[in-house]
Amino acid sequence: MSHDARYPSACSRTRWADSFARLVRPWLGLALVCAGFSLHPKFLQTFWTQDYLPNILQQAGTNIVVAVGMTFVIMTGGIDLSVGSVMALCGVALGLATTATPPPFIAYAAAVPPAFIFAAATVALLRRFVAAMAVQARAGIAAAVGLALVVVIGMAITRACSAGAGLAMGLGVALSLGVCCGLFNGLVVTRGSVPPFVATLGMLTAARGLTVYATDGNSVSGLPEALGHVGQGAPLIAVALVCTAIGALVLTRTRMGRYITAIGGNEEAARLSGVNIALYKTIAYSISGLTAAIAAIVLTAKFRLADTGAGANAELSAIAAVVIGGASLSGGQASVAGSLVGALTIAVLNAGLVLVGIPDTLQGVIIGAVIIVTVLIDQLQRRSRG
């Protein structure tokens, strides 16, 4: 039946009504949660004020960013459990590269994405200009170029960071490292045919381990004042909203986005129509790694502290946001805007339960119930439509 919902009949009115319902449903959930809490006078007085409302966006900030990347992965029918650990790893990399010497593995891992892109570009050029070249030879050249670049860029980063490289370098290393983790996830999933759940579960454990290994479990503090501005107020909200906007545009308005959607809808059909499944899936995981790194930067900036325990369970909040936002975990159906609303719903729930004074022992129960009920309503709706 969900199959039918993904491929609405030719009748354009049904399709229009369908997509409208899908668009509105998450907002309806958010409105319901807000309305429900507003029955309580304390919430009514404190929540709906100019001073308080921006707090919700700030509290949801990192989750919104992580959920953007998660939406891409879930759209392909996959899942990325590693984002929380990758956040911690990128945060620590940012801290170490800015203030101290990062261990070599961080520098070399951060060198992988640029080297990978360059090697891919080399292959593309070869394919265009040297027609009569064996596939194996091209692959060999790509591997050689890639490896050489990893070593060169890695050494350059190590040297630049030998006495604290400054903020720009730190940010670059963090972003690149995030993409590297995502790239690795993507390659293991596509080239190694490892189920996404298992591949990213491995990364979840490994990235957390590397984080602790890099710092002996200590957090990195003493980050520059300038970084602090990104983590609060308008800049934080701007980062979250810009990520959402770009994510939504890429997913709905570009060929890449349409391919990713098609892969999730029906992988075999997408393959038969010539979509490079491995490439676009890997891109989806890399985007997830990138957004995890952006979230890590924002989080590290907020407290000017890179904590090895950061991002614990962030993957679960992000998946919850995407699911509340109307996505289907079997792929082909997700929306970045929906995930934004999902993240906001979770933040309102978290805040509302404290404002209303529900004991924390019960808060988890209520949040869990809301997640289940939202998805249940979604399923029932689809069944009635299909």
Place this chain on the structure above:
Amino acid sequence: MVRRFAIVSATLAAMAMLGCTPEKKPVADAPVAAPAEKVTTAELEAVKKAIKPYKLALVVKTRNNPFFDPMIKAAESQAKALGATLEVQAPPQESDKELQFSIVENLTAKGVDAILIAPADSKGIVPALKRAADKGITVINLDNRVDAGAAASAGLALAGYVGADNEEGGRLAGQAMLGYLGGYGKVAILEGIRGADNAEARKRGFESAVSGSLEIVARDTAEWDTQKAYAKFQSMLAAHPEVKGLFCANDKMALGAMKAIEETGRRGEIVVVGYDNIPEIRPYLSAGDLKATIEQHPDLMGRYGVLMAVGVLDGVIPRGREFLVPLEIITK
């Protein structure tokens, strides 16, 4: 006598059935069976050398917490100084209690002379420790206490305890808060993970120090986490703008709460007292955003833990003693 006992137990059973059990303290309140005899600093310092090159194993909750780093480093250097070897094992996450259990099992199977353990789960770890002790391994408890009731019913006798008195630490924090607020006002508490022995003890100590003077208007757990504390305290502050003081059961949560205070534009209006004295907190202490924190010297726990283990193995320190490291209130 027997008959009277029968009557009493029948009454108790009836009461239990009626749902009016005699007042029972929460489990976390269960006192240590009998206050263990203390061992003095001098006695521990007298341990100068291990008779044999003992194999010691230190099992902490996780390496993923700055608290344990000084403990590990101090234990390592003390073991080296005494001529013993020390291996350190820890789960990647503090919440990974089962893994800590397996670590103890594996160490037992491998065979070490002593296990020094900071249990992630005060009760759950008991069967693993019992098996280790049965195999003749000296089990020393560090930091978070093994649950006394669970140990007693499993027949586990620990070879020693080295740690801090968390309730006393909470009391110190409470007294500091009383002083800063001049003896009255409304305060909030951000607690550690519910049910964790040290979290409950700190809260208990704080409450007992301020009860009757300060009114606790909001309490919530932020599970030791900076970001959770930030979000929670932002909401708490909105719901209770009259709050004048905040006790955080660890400094990581205080970091988050202070960010929330700063963003609300109320810097300097709320007295924040933390716990642990982590290095990241120093700038906030000197700026006055954090008024006080409690130092519980994890390095000393590591050092004296090793001394106690070697002392017990050498036979110069009797089994079953405990040592409490001094607590210190840091205000600058």
